[in-house]
Amino acid sequence: RKEVEQDPGPFNVPEGATVAFNCTYSNSASQSFFWYRQDCRKEPKLLMSVYSSGNEDGRFTAQLNRASQYISLLIRDSKLSDSATYLCVVITSGTYKYIFGTGTRLKVLA
Amino acid sequence: DVKVTQSSRYLVKRTGEKVFLECVQDMDHENMFWYRQDPGLGLRLIYFSYDVKMKEKGDIPEGYSVSREKKERFSLILESASTNQTSMYLCASRDGTVKGYEQYFGPGTRLTVT
Numbered sequence: 001r002k003e004v005e006q007d008p009g010p011f012n013v014p015e016g017a018t019v020a021f022n023c024t025y026s027n028s029a030s031q032s033f034f035w036y037r038q039d040c041r042k043e044p045k046l047l048m049s050v051y052s053s054g055n056e057d058g059r060f061t062a063q064l065n066r067a068s069q070y071i072s073l074l075i076r077d078s079k080l081s082d083s084a085t086y087l088c089v090v091i092t093s094g095t096y097k098y099i100f101g102t103g104t105r106l107k108v109l110a
Numbered sequence: 111d112v113k114v115t116q117s118s119r120y121l122v123k124r125t126g127e128k129v130f131l132e133c134v135q136d137m138d139h140e141n142m143f144w145y146r147q148d149p150g151l152g153l154r155l156i157y158f159s160y161d162v163k164m165k166e167k168g169d170i171p172e173g174y175s176v177s178r179e180k181k182e183r184f185s186l187i188l189e190s191a192s193t194n195q196t197s198m199y200l201c202a203s204r205d206g207t208v209k210g211y212e213q214y215f216g217p218g219t220r221l222t223v224t
Contacts, residue, residue, distance in 0.1 A: 008150075032211055043200060043215035044153070087152070091211060096141065096160065097168075098213060102152035 023088030031093035133201030140206035
């Protein structure tokens with residue numbers, strides 16, 4: 001079983017739609033969680049950290065469910081510019097290792 | 111703004127050649143990383159350096175070595191390139207002294223070994 005798993009998609013949604021992605025992790029000692037965004041043929045960039053209580057940044061909301069070992073990313077009012085691959089990243093307590101998911105591809109359609 | 115640069119965007123090498131990939135960051139970060147990214151496999155850690163002259167193997171170090179002689183520069187070396195090392199190589203850096211965990215990535219080097 002992979003340490004971090006994501007549905008590869010693609011998720012094709014119309015502009016203005018709400019879309020949600022999940023990411024499951026297998027190590028219960030995982031401590032820090034992030035969502036990165038990667039545009040086609042570009043490097044990954046941090047989108048947002050994921051806090052235990054959940055957090056919001058504009059149209060983006062991240063949630064953590066430790067009991068079920070998953071994190072989620074919700075995007076409201078999707079824009080064409082949101083089209084990208086979203087990478088889930090998990091860090092285990094006491095290590096430097098960033099475990100990346102393989103990414104979920106989002107296409108927002110006009 | 112943090113800047114991480116990589117020596118080449120695209121590189122084509124022959125099997126058996128020794129290949130050097132260079133990465134430079136300008137934010138005085140302690141930690142630097144080399145990953146490779148392949149379709150369906152995501153980013154996999156090759157090597158990590160937590161300070162000058164310090165290095166640790168990642169998940170897939172075989173066939174690679176690294177060098178960190180100066181804080182700002184982290185080099186990845188393919189001792190004898192093989193076709194299965196054709197991939198996108200991404201360098202990243204991170205400030206190891208504060209709680210923030212953000213990694214800053216370079217633009218990547220797409221290496222083709224023929």
